[in-house]
Structure formats: C-alpha cells, structure tokens
Amino acid sequence: MSDLKALKQEILQLTRRYSQEAHAAFRPGADPERSPWQPGSPIPYAGRVFTENEVEAAVGATLDFWLTLGSEGAAMEKELAAFMGVRHSLLVNSGSSANLVAISALTSHKLPDARRIKPGDEVITVAAGFPTTVAPIVQVGAIPVFIDADPLTGNARCDQLEAAYSPGKTKAVMMAHALGNPFDLSITLAFCRKYDLWLVEDNCDALGCSYSMPRAMAEGLGFSENSPGLDEGPDRVIRWTGTWGDISTQSFYPPHHLTMGEGGAVNIVRDQKLKVVAESFRDWGRDCWCPSGIDNTCNKRFDWQLGELPAGYDHKYTYSHLGFNLKPLDPQAAIGRVQIRRLPEFIEARKINWQILRTGLDACSDSLEFALPTHATAWNTDGSFEWDDTGCRSECSWFGFKIAVKENAKFSRTDLARELDANQIGNRMLFGGNLLRQPAFVQLKHDRPEALRLATSMEGSDEIMNSTLFLGTFPGLTEAMLQAEIDVINKFATA
Template sequence: MSDHKQLVLDEVRTYHRETAPDREFVPGVTEIWPSGAVLDEEDRVAIVEAALTLRIAAGPSSKKFESAFAKRLKRRKAHLTNSGSSANLLAVSALTSHQLGERRLKPGDEVITVAAGFPTTVNPILQNGLVPVFVDVDLATYNTTADRVARAIGPKTRAIIIAHALGNPFEVAEVAQLARDHDLFLIEDNCDAVGSTYDGQITGTFGDLTTVSFYPAHHLTMGEGGCVLTSDLGLARIVESLRDWGRDCWCEPGKNNTCFKRFEYQMGDLPAGYDHKYIFSHVGYNLKGTDIQAALGLSQLAKLDGFIEARRRNWRRLREGLDGVPGLLLPEPTPRSEPSWFGFVITVDPEAPFSRAELVEHLEERKIGTRRLFAGNLTRQPAYIGRPHRVVGDLTNSDVITEHTFWIGVYPGLTDEMVDYMTATVKEFVARHG
C-alpha cells in the first residue's frame, strides 16, 4: 500500500472516531429502530479504499465476495445483484429459460407460495406470466407447512418459492423432498434468514436456488444489493446471463476472449464469427452490483457470526421478558430449527381487550419502531386484486396477520437496555388494559 493511500485511510479512521454519534440511550427519547445496518470503522475504511481504486462497476471485490459468500452458504456459485428483489426476479426467471428444455416453466404454469409475506417473493411469478398458488401459514411460526404445500400441488404445479419468515425456517427439508418427489423446482427466499439452520443444515442449501438481500435491514448490508446462489452450474450460468443483459458471453467486464473462441461462434441467425461479447441468448436485464458495494459486503461478512448471535440473544431476551403476558401470541421457532432472527413478531389476540393499533401507537409514541408483517394477506393488496392466482385451503391466519400482527427489532444495534425498555413498555400497556 502506498504511503499516500495509507495516509488517506488513517484519516478515514480518525474521521470515523471523531464523528461517532453519542450512543447514550434515553428511554422515550432515543429512537429504537426495528431494523438497521450496524456499520463500524472497518466498514467505512473498506468503502473508501474501494473508491480509491475508481473501479466503479463490478470487479475484483465482487468476485471475491461471491466466492466467499458461496463458501459460507455451502453453494458452488453466487451471483451478486443490485437487490434481493432482483435476486428473486432472476431466480424465478432462470426457471423459464429455454436452456432447461422440457423442464422450463411456461406461462400459465403454477408456483406455490404463501399469502402472508413480502411482495417481491411473489412478484416474479406474475412478472413471468406464471400463476401463484397461495397457501396459509401458522401463527406460532408464521411459516407454512409441508402438509399445506402438498395439498396445493396440482397438475400445473412446476415450482415452489417460499421465504423463511423473519428468519424462522419453514419445514424446508420436507418441502424439498416434496419438490423432488413431484419433479418441482424449489427456490428458498433466504433474505431474512442468513445463518438459520433446519435439522442442523443451513437454510439456502435445500433448494435449487436461493436468494439473499443486503438491504440495510438484513443480516449483512451493502446499502443495496442481493445475491442468487446455487450448486447447479447450469442454473448458475442462466442466472449470470439474465443478470448481465442476457448475453451469452461469460467474460468479466473489461476482459476479452476468456473462452479463446470469441470470433468462432455461430448462434441464432447471426453470421458465423459474430463477436461473442455481443451475442444474447436470453431476454435479460442489467441487475449487477458494484465493487464498492462488494467491498462493504466483505467487511460485513467478517462480522456475520457476531451479528447472528446478537440477533438470537435479543430475540431470546424479548421472548423471555414477554412470556406469559396476556393478550399476546408470541412467536415460536419452527421445530428442529435454530433461527437467525430478523425480527420479533407479535400477534395481538383478537379477543384481547386492546387492539394491535392501540399497542403499536403506544410503542411508537415512546420511540419504539414497529413494522407490519410486510404485506399481510397479499391477495387483499390492491396490486394483486384481479391477478391470476389460486388459493388452496383458507387464508384465515393470513387474515389474522393482516389485522393483528406486527414486529419489533432484534438487530445487532440494539442494547440490552433498549430490549428491556421495549419489554417494559409492552408490559406497561397490557397492564393498563387488563
């Protein structure tokens, strides 16, 4: 490292220390966010060091992160994207590729998913002309079950895409077995669950494809960003093509002739020898990330174990502190799982002498941030009314979630004092309304 560069980075460290915010917690005054990025001195240095290279597109940091993250999640390939939502779009779109032959998903094919979740798990189904098949969830785990998925499989079913709800794994081993038995693709939306395990196996390793988000709310952050992972090299190649404009070439930006046959291809109706860098085998997108984002991701990845443990510790503290409080339905880990929690979800009993809205208002007035369990029952959202879909069974619990459920934070930026204040504030409200 040059002396000048070292001087710049030393100044960045000094700047970070001098501008660090006051971390004193004042109950009822200091805002407690339900989620957020935890960024330190090393993260700031990583961003600046990457910026100094002026490598503003994807580059060495991106490749290094993809390799390290694939290894961490025990997948053969990882492809960075500009968001977790784009990762879901790529994962579903990859299953429609002509390169899959008769296995490819075609317009009108059905994909099983859950009604209570985040829209971008479901949107790619509709965006690809496929039909979502909605199933309900349990109120203890906020996940669907393998039995519900099994009942939803019909003659047009070709794939399953389900998110691990708020970091809590669904019955993914059983669902993966259903997928194998019925020759279905399985996509795990692992955006909220990096580090979770089911039967001792990390989530994101059961399906054909898995997706991750690096938005600031998630376990690791790049500011924006996401990732698609798989151990199927054929699917990985399709994902890469769709992410990179749909091109057939696999050279990295700024590189040429990796295959040593750049001017020897004949594809489609193009003339023989057409430059492979400009042959397009898919109708794709440009959904890549940048090297500066990846540099931050690498710095964050080094802290992942600590982040996971902090999330679990904060969740346990809330669960123990609120245990037995009347009128509240508290969350439970899925049996045989060890979640890497995204949030602490609470459902107000419909028979309670107070409402979710009243409890949320009480918390928000005291600077405790809350969030809904995303979209609630998606079939009731204006974006999905009139859209093709099928419902199997009832969506009773999804409707309960829409009316009565919210969550509060467990992210690593919270201190024990903050968690205890959240617990005390909930108990104070319930006691007043008992």
C-alpha cells in the first residue's frame, strides 16, 4: 500500500510539472507565471482559468476512480453552501439542469397544495436573457409570463411585476441576474411576499454579486443576517445574490465565475423540504436519499409502504417523482473545490477588469452606452457610482462588460461586432436577446398560443436585441489584453 501511495504521489508531482509547462496561458491574468499575451493574438470573451492545482485535483480523483458523485461532490456541496451561507447546495451537471431541477422541485406533491406549481399555473420571467431560464417553466407544464427588460442594466423591469400577476394562477417568479448585475431584489421580494410566491434566482452569471438594503427594509422582508464575509455596518443587511430567494441556481461552465468543465448547482436557501424534493428530481425521482454506494441510512430500507407498492419494497428503488439523472462526476467536483478557494480573487478580478474597460472607453460615451449596476444612476471617473434614493445597493461581480450602441452613432451594433471579430476580440450578444423572437418561442406561440403570455410590450428587450453586445471580464484577461480591446474600440468609435 505504501508503494501505491508513493506511486500516486509521483504521478501527481509529474502532473503538476506538466501543467505548469503546458497550461501557463490559462493562469489568472495577474499571475506572474502566466505566459504573456502576444499582440495580435485572440482575446477570448471568457475561458477556464486554472493552475496546476486544479489539474492535480482532477488527476488525483481520477486515479481514485470513484467516478460518480462521491466524497469530492459531498465536500464541494458543503463548501459552496458555506461560502454562500445557504442551507444546502446540490451539484448538477449544468446550470441549465440546475434551472430544470429548481422549477421541477416546486411542482412536487410534497409541497403545500396551494403553493405547488401545477400544469397551467403561471411563472413570471423576463423576455431578454438565456433560453434555459425560461424553457424549464414550459417543460414542467407551467406558463411563462413575460415582463420587459431595462436596456441599461439588462435586467427585468421589476416595476412591471404587478402587471404580470394573475390571482390564483401566478405561483413563482424566476429570473436571472443579467451579466452579473443583480435585478431589483427589494421590489421583487416585496411582490413575492405580498402574494406568497416562490422566488427562483437564476444566479448562473452572478456568483459573487451582492445586494444590500437598509436593515428595516430587510427585516420587513424576513432577512436580518448578512451572508458570510459581507458587512456594511449595523444599519444594513447585505447578502450574496442567490441567497435572497427560496431557491437559486449556478452554472460552472468555463465562462462562469468558477468552473468544473460542465456543472452547476441548486442552492436551497432555507427550506429543508426543498432540498429533499430537489435531490429527488436530480436523482431519478427516487424517494431514497442515500448517496450512491451507501444503503439504509434511514434504517428502514425494507419497512416502507409507498404508492401501491407492496409493504417492504426496497426504498432504494421507490420513486416519488418523475425525475432525471443530472449529477456531475466526482473528478469534476475535485476541480470545483479548488476553484471555490479562488472565488475571492476571481470576484475581485472581474470588478477590476470592468472598471479598466469602463475607464478606457469613457471617451466613446457619445456613441456607446455602458451598463450601470441596479440602483446606480451614474458612474464616476474614480470608479464609484451615484445611487438612487431607495437605499438599496448592488455590488457586481461582472460576467461581462455590456455595451449598447446609441441611436445617434454612425455605426450599428453589428458593425461594432464585426470590427471586434476582425481584431479577434471575443464578444457576444446578450445571449438570446428578446427570447420571444427566437425560432423556438415563435414556434411555441404558433403551435400553442396559450403556452406563454406577455404582460407588457417588449421595447426594452428589442432594444437589447438590436443594440447590445458584451466583452469579457473574466480573470484570465491581462492588462495588455484589456488595453488592446480599448484601443480597437476607441479607434473604431471615434473614426
């Protein structure tokens, strides 16, 4: 056995050496051991950022060869929940799967009947964004009710929530924090409390963002404690996004704030029952909660009688939901555990990179409009913001640097995107733009007009679709890469 341990240690040492030489371009942008970016080389909008530590963790877990979710997964779930300050985190194989599990959990017969989402019930969402925030609503038989988006923040027009409400039919609100910018949680939470609705936060692009409000307001909404590591003094409550709602989701695909390659998580903020049903939907719909490879933790494996099964039927093969199999692999979780330890530096790097771009592109403000955090009214040249009079604040761990081409510009958003492409600068639209104009949703409206509902007109979502793109802010960007982006855009916009 000692020989095996020594052999494994030798393999891991060689793995670290290999990764140090082979993966230098993937180190954080501020890492002195990162290979320098060469002018004229591509600048991606996002990508995986790692060192030999992640590679060693992946190889070590693979050598152990417990491939399905196991001890690494259990440890990562606890570490993620501890970082966020939620009751539980459940790992899944993608952020899209996380959204599917989250909304499916709210359909469970184990929840109070009056709050359970049933076929034909309505879930309020926003028209501009990523399709798999909305698709799971349709997939569970509910009706998405769309409100418009604010072109400045990219987020939902939360002042339109009342217009979307249907007494007896609306059961939940499910929306994303767009590009790492929190949506207006004060309005949304007050709305959900008023009508006893679930709030599902799609936090896939916003891990490490925070939202704060005056303590009296927060306590009126049911919150008195800060998230771990956050504090704005005794008169305020500050929490991570993904911890204000009932349930939230994360994506760990490479462009996101941490990566497992593929992966995601469902965060159960407070309610233990939601953990039980979400885990059931993730794990085939089974009623048993034993981890893979472990049996009879309830000491009643052959003592249950559920459904119309005979008494004593194996609880391991008893299914209380029509579930899925959406777990990631244990070696992925081993990578994720190293990435969690990097989160503070990754969060800070995204903020710094956003400010570098904002400062460097300020001269283009006549033709380009740049995002503001929710509740901010202006950006100052020292990097601070002016704020509205609500008393609420948002702190963004930016997923991207959002740019909108103004109507008076001599060029279009497509012209700008082509110029960026010609200079190998990665850029993206704000995902699906106005989702209602995407082929899948046009076909859905054609085939089943009753399958969705528009609560308002969608001018803001159309404006996002027509005028907006974003650049990367990920922690793999170097100052030289950011300056190259600034130079290209300044030259193009002022030509």
